[in-house]
Amino acid sequence: MIPSLLVPYYEHPAERPEAWAALVAAAPRLYGVVLNPDSGPGRAADPAFAEVAGRLRAAGVRVLGYADADYGRRPHAEVVADLLRHRDWYGADGAFLDQVPTGPEAVGHFRRIGISARAAGARTLVFNHGTQPHPSYAPLADLLVTFEGPWDSYRELDLPPGDRYCHLVYAAPADARLTSPVQCAVPGAGAHPWGTLPHALKGAG
Template identity: 60%
Template sequence: MSTLLVPYYEHPAVRPAEWDAIIAAAPRLHSVVLNPASGPGDRPDPAFAELAARLRAADVRVLGYTDTAYGRRPTADVVRDLTRHRDWYGTDGAFLDQVATGPEEFAHYQRLATAAWGLGSGTLVLNHGAPPHPSYARLADVLITFEGPWTTYQALPRHPHPYGGGVRVGHLLYGVPAGADAAGAARARGATVHCAVPGVGDHPWGTLPHALEPTR
């Protein structure tokens, strides 16, 4: 079964109905990515703090979004973001974005993973957006090995889970039409965690999966 990891990058005061729909779907969710300001921001946001508390009360994993710039962002800056997510929003995991795929950057991400674990991250998701070197499976609970449009995804070959151990594979899809069997497509390509949204362009993660769209 492929469960939903939801990266929804909209403010709860602007999209309250959408956030209500996410919380209502709690039993179907693997986790939700919290992203107040392309990271935790410079100061706590009370609306996101309240949202995070509601998600935790619904027994949803809350992952703090942190950009790593494919290994170019300094370790101290990433750790600062992880710390702010924990202190301000009570996150219980981390979603590291723009993660490198090659073995050359593995040591850097090993340090970041160690820092995340030390800060209490129980779930670590690495968003490579493409298949990474197998060594990264030693660090993550979930490896995001595809992020891209539905049209590209449909052309990918079907294959089993390529990584050993207990790591799960996730796929993030956008531009997905209503009625598409995204969950089935993800399973066929080895993913047990996925998100498939209709949004396109520079900000597809401001839309929800069709199945979670609130009724008006």
């Protein structure tokens, strides 16, 4: 089975129009695209992101609004406010919660966030734990990111399989093989690896 791509692409559409066009063109291969104008929706709507989000939706791609959960330290209301802005400004039909903790003590907090996100129209909910979380998170989201990190670390691990697991790997070679059904392997490294498109879209931007 060809894996689906969940693409966190954190570049402005006005600066990288060809790369965003490549994402739209790759629509059948995509699980979704994470929209992240400014570590979240930003302070005001950005017309360039609104336009490209509309093109992605028209092509049948899930648009997931990025919100930082700060490992459970960020209040429920702030996280939900970000998701509402993504919905209202960019038409996001899903949510990508970053920095979700792994321990069971925060499950109640994220259950409440999930309920609010669904009520706000999020048809797809992704939790980015970055590593394997407690099993009690599994019923709360459609997809769990159980690895985010560099290829050198990923290739040393024997990660448990899961139909709803996603692996996000950076500093990856072109021949990197990931084991999750939803995934993304990019060449980018350093502090901003998600400014490059996945190897699977080689030559796209």
